[in-house]
Amino acid sequence: MVIDFFASLSFYFIPYLTGRFFTKNFFYAYMLGALIWFILFFSINSLISFLPSLNFSYTVKLIAVVVSFISLANIIRGLLVGRKEIIKISLKEIGIYFLLIIISVFLYFFVWKSYTPYPLHLNWDIYEHITLSNKILEGHLSLLPSEISDTFTFDGYSPMFQILLSIPKAVFNTNLLGIYWWLEYWHYLLTIIASFFLAKRVLQNKWLAFTCVVVAAFVFESTMVYSSLFLIPQTLASLMTAFAIYYLADRSNNKILQLVTIAVIILTHYVVGLLGAAVFLGFYFLIKKSRSKKTLTSLIVLSTLLLIVSLGINYLGNWNLTDREEAKYFNFSLISKINYLSDWYGIGLPIFFLLGYWKIIRNNQVLQKAILIMGLLIVSLVFLPFSYVLKLYTLDRYFINIVVGLGVGTLLLYLPVKLRVIALSWIILFFLVGFYTNQSVYKEFLFFEGFESHLSKNEIEAGVWLSKNAGTKSFLISDPSTQYILEAISGVNTQGGVYMNSGTRQILSEINFLYDPQRVRRYLLSVSDGLEYENISKKRTVFVLSGRYFAWQKFTEDQKRSFFYNTWTPRKIEETGKDYINYLVQSGKFKKIYENDEMAIVEL
């Protein structure tokens, strides 16, 4: 756990120390370092084709350690020589940052993860990113994630995020599951800090900035967005955009670093990144070129009208943007989206938002108007009747939270100073209740034997056992959820993880409680990976019969074919399942190599 803690910090520090050779700004150093590492990984990959004896993971580790040491040495030398490296920060500011950390620690560890101890998880998406990072460190690299692992059926981003994720694993040689547990806390803290920075810069008032932080910390977008509590490419891209806009507003003029930042944001997630780039450019033109109050107010009115039009389009119908089967499940009606916002922000959202809107319209603050314009434009996109557009709120939340926080703060500032602390405590209390209920509803179905998690300790143990005993040339088959999780923990390849193709789903359906071991074996051996390089190296096949597998087999045929239906939580194997496993093993066609309450692993 302790090693994973330090490894998680290296996700941020190693790219930062790399970029630090070129700039002292924390954020720009990190972004530049991220781009450098992205290029470096591809360079190492090319080098390995000439020098096959070179170990990819070891080379990454060596470079990371050397670069970090040199950079640290530079920093220390700079401090000793007396350069003004030390950040000047007042006691009051230290107090505020300390308070932010306390709030984040309480909400994250004592509310969000209260029943999800290390190394259990609440984020279903992490397993595909861990799988991709594992593959990258094995030396499989491509600009298209679908060419690295067939878990990816859609190239929504480059492997930028997974490259950054693989660096801590290479350096510390530890399982990414534990590192990720800590990483998501740092991400949450950084979203709060980004919101604070942006709010402080835009609102120029610490009380108001603090109310924005309360909104940012206590609002959890629990459907499709997950900005603050999940670390995935879209949320990282949004966070990067928020910081980029902060530094732009803070009069940073280094165009090269800004271009690097945009490039990294787009590489992290194409859709959210392109939106982020557009928003960045929008801010650039709004705040760098002088705009009159009249022009900005007109733009606010125009954005508001666009929002109304967007709401109106919902009455014409709704459309799926892709032909992916799951798209229809992510095409939400207008009422659903409004309900989600109400769940996330609480019933006070319209009042707080309108108050903030009114304040911004009436004042002369360019930055505030720019925030409102961007917030309205993106929310217009969010409300369009297309699939997946709700995802864009990942970025918009940074702007809407400022408007809402301003509304909350406006009410607070009407009160006498002595009453503000009491009022703020009351505000924190009802936002806390909203957060608690929201995250409870999200986690409710994940409860299993005292924990709230997508995976269990038994599954982790099985995965770790497989990583040590199965070998890299093994191929694992099970139901989509089981193989998705086990592939991430063990590094053993599967066909598609949770995004198993229809052919494999059909095969699994055919062998459901089939009392013909020879046929079962034949069917399983016919499963092949979507990528040829994986099939060439495949030597041994293991079949995992888990509680999840037997539960999945009870789905209807339509549900089995769908990406949307999975056994999301661990299951114990029932008696009928145990009998079937024993039958297969006794046939002599399958050898049991591992067993616990939740799964049996048999070798073909």
Place this chain on the structure above:
Amino acid sequence: MFNNIKLQHQDKSNFIKAVAAGLLLIAIGCFVFYVNLVKKPLDGLFKKEYLVHIYPYSIDFTKSDSSKTFLFKLSPRDDYYYQGSFKDHFINRQDFKKNRNYLEESFLLIERIILGNRKLVWHVEGNITGLLTKADYMILDKKNGNVQIIRKLNTNTPIYAIGQTITVCNTCMITDENKRAYFNGEFLSDEKLSMVEKINFSPLIISKNQSISFISKIIIIDETGKTLLTFPVDKNQEVFFDEKYHLIEFKTFLNKGNKNVSQTVEF
């Protein structure tokens, strides 16, 4: 003078804004509490050892794994009060009113979030033979994995005992610390006898009106002999078992004026 008037007007305006802002914040906050308690009522607790959920007519305890196997339940339609020679259920009606106290639930919610204390409350109201009765149930999660069940009967009728009744699962067996398994005579079959012998327990036949004596615990086991639950038995309690309905009644004698009883369940 005109400046003073202007200042007074400004002060008045600020005062009105402050009052309006304060009232608005209070109203929004109260509404948030209310909406959240409606959206996600405090009607369940989950732990490694058990899940407990308040249903319309009972409070049910189940296993905490994905099987969610039923363990036991309690209901005001099963609990008894004793008045003289008269005995009746807390509430006789098939349907009864459930009352929610949002202020109490708000405090319980805050206590749960900030202190981690986990409690459930259930207020029910119905008629007993024409008299209005209110009963309050409180489930307290003890940190050691046990649960405390408190029953409070609000009625003007003088009562001398309360029968705390639980309904156990169909396959559960009622035993004690001396490895005796209890049955009502008419339901004892050869199959049950052989099951009892297999797990090295001694079968004992009692009628449903006969109290189980000289025991300090009632232990509920499954068909393999594995302990599911333990109910400590107090000296001022009598225990009855009705096998037909899988009911165990812990008749608890009350001190004068007292209408609260408490029961501990060990998992």
